[in-house]
Amino acid sequence: MREVTAVILENKQIAEEVYELTFCTEQSVPVLPGQFCMIGVGGMPLRRPIAVCKAEGERITVCYRLKGEGTHRLASEYKAGETLRVLLPLGNGFSLAKEQKRIAVVGGGVGIFPLISAIRTFRDKEIYAYMGFRNRGAVCMEYEMLRAKKLTIATDDGSVGYHGTAVQAFQEEMSRIKPQAVLACGPTPMLRALKQAVAGKGIPVYVSLEERMGCGIGACLVCTCQKTDGARARVCKDGPVFEINEVEI
Amino acid sequence: MSNLQVTLCGKTFKNPVIPASGTFGFGREYDEIYDISVLGGVCTKGLTLEPRAGNPVPRIAESRGVILNAVGLQNPGVERFIAEDLEWLKGKTRVIANVAGSSLDDYAKICARLDGLVDFIELNISCPNVKCGGMAFGIKPESVREVTAAAKRECKRTPLVVKLSPNVESIANNARAAEEGGADCVSLINTLTGMAIDVERRKPVIANNTGGVSGAGVKPVAVRMVYEVSRAVSIPVIGMGGITCAEDAVEFLLAGATAVQVGTQNFTDTLACPKIIAGLDAWCENHGVKNVAELTGGLQLN
Numbered sequence: 001m002r003e004v005t006a007v008i009l010e011n012k013q014i015a016e017e018v019y020e021l022t023f024c025t026e027q028s029v030p031v032l033p034g035q036f037c038m039i040g041v042g043g044m045p046l047r048r049p050i051a052v053c054k055a056e057g058e059r060i061t062v063c064y065r066l067k068g069e070g071t072h073r074l075a076s077e078y079k080a081g082e083t084l085r086v087l088l089p090l091g092n093g094f095s096l097a098k099e100q101k102r103i104a105v106v107g108g109g110v111g112i113f114p115l116i117s118a119i120r121t122f123r124d125k126e127i128y129a130y131m132g133f134r135n136r137g138a139v140c141m142e143y144e145m146l147r148a149k150k151l152t153i154a155t156d157d158g159s160v161g162y163h164g165t166a167v168q169a170f171q172e173e174m175s176r177i178k179p180q181a182v183l184a185c186g187p188t189p190m191l192r193a194l195k196q197a198v199a200g201k202g203i204p205v206y207v208s209l210e211e212r213m214g215c216g217i218g219a220c221l222v223c224t225c226q227k228t229d230g231a232r233a234r235v236c237k238d239g240p241v242f243e244i245n246e247v248e249i
Numbered sequence: 250m251s252n253l254q255v256t257l258c259g260k261t262f263k264n265p266v267i268p269a270s271g272t273f274g275f276g277r278e279y280d281e282i283y284d285i286s287v288l289g290g291v292c293t294k295g296l297t298l299e300p301r302a303g304n305p306v307p308r309i310a311e312s313r314g315v316i317l318n319a320v321g322l323q324n325p326g327v328e329r330f331i332a333e334d335l336e337w338l339k340g341k342t343r344v345i346a347n348v349a350g351s352s353l354d355d356y357a358k359i360c361a362r363l364d365g366l367v368d369f370i371e372l373n374i375s376c377p378n379v380k381c382g383g384m385a386f387g388i389k390p391e392s393v394r395e396v397t398a399a400a401k402r403e404c405k406r407t408p409l410v411v412k413l414s415p416n417v418e419s420i421a422n423n424a425r426a427a428e429e430g431g432a433d434c435v436s437l438i439n440t441l442t443g444m445a446i447d448v449e450r451r452k453p454v455i456a457n458n459t460g461g462v463s464g465a466g467v468k469p470v471a472v473r474m475v476y477e478v479s480r481a482v483s484i485p486v487i488g489m490g491g492i493t494c495a496e497d498a499v500e501f502l503l504a505g506a507t508a509v510q511v512g513t514q515n516f517t518d519t520l521a522c523p524k525i526i527a528g529l530d531a532w533c534e535n536h537g538v539k540n541v542a543e544l545t546g547g548l549q550l551n
Contacts (some may be wrong), residue, residue, distance in 0.1 A: 212307040219274035220310045
């Protein structure tokens, strides 16, 4: 992990309230799928932890949803050519064993973006992607998700694709595709539904968690989560990816 | 190059910049980003006799120019710190062990355990985020004196720093009480108790409801308090509260501090401390200051 000054190449809206920000670092930064970065937004004391969506050497893309003042300012005040202070790469990221070949990817909301990084990286795997969106207007980066062997887009209102949640779509096909691992990221209710869906199936599920962070590097103990063994883990350093049964969700 | 060395209680620091407790862990994570041996010292995460799990999350919130935190003293316990991190950290720089407890006996025991092992012990009697974080000891001058004396009895070889709370009637009176109790040094300010509300949910952002406010926005309050305290006591003062750059550090030194701690800015910029050290050097050089120590108390009132 390192502190870099990055130059913005592009910062554009790609769906309702979702922006795609691409920046260029001075040197190539190796980023694993599921790793994130902390982006400083001028004058605000805390940086924004945002998952990396695409990493191509010096060129890094992250996507963020407009949520509070920081993301609104990031969207409106930062244009191509301007600089950003970024700390990256952070966290453990997703990792798969060689023998884990058939992989299901289940995502919802902005949780789809670290999973796109996984789809792009694990090219030798057979990936079945189930990506959930509120409606047609929220769907984005379909061209990246289509890299999967099979892509199912699910919408809450059925305006496009499967009518229902990504977890429901996955659950219907789970016994047929027999995944050897599941990678997931999304809102807590989605992760809970997924935990229930795979309970007792013996399939390892690696989930990427989200939490309000301070330092982003594991020092301040602000973003801890409860582990099922009673200990606490740092989402930023020990995570953000955990096996689903390892943490309380 | 100016001389950035300062002396606190007979111990020299290569420069007056120390990351503040709770923002820096035990230094290992930051050392992955820069060599922390450039720092004047490191103030550790608050330590307790037994490990503590801390508060529920969210533990942090942001407001204009400040943050609020309520971590609740999560730490692995003093024994694990001694076994796993202390030697490594001592090989890097001066070690200030920040300690907390819920009784006089806790404070005495943890000081006894660390006495002679670290360069300084900083008594956290002002953690606003846990019921038994010592805040009760940090409010009234009588209890400040009492807990300082109990700790000091066990600090036979290690100088004792008492970290003062700003959430009190008179911080100068509490500083005097710490001095009377035997403190070798005082540090201030700890965080100001605050609250941030999520108006959509009509609930506080932080799970603990209230949290300690820190960051650039608290600096004028902190500078004023350092000024008051440094005139009230004859022991040295470590100043902190919203330092983001070398000029901010100079303000604290002029107000009467011998050294400074940097907290929240480590989150804003991981390289904050080394930048402030380099900036102090440049500032001194540009202002014809040969020794940074000359700045302490150099304030000229209007």
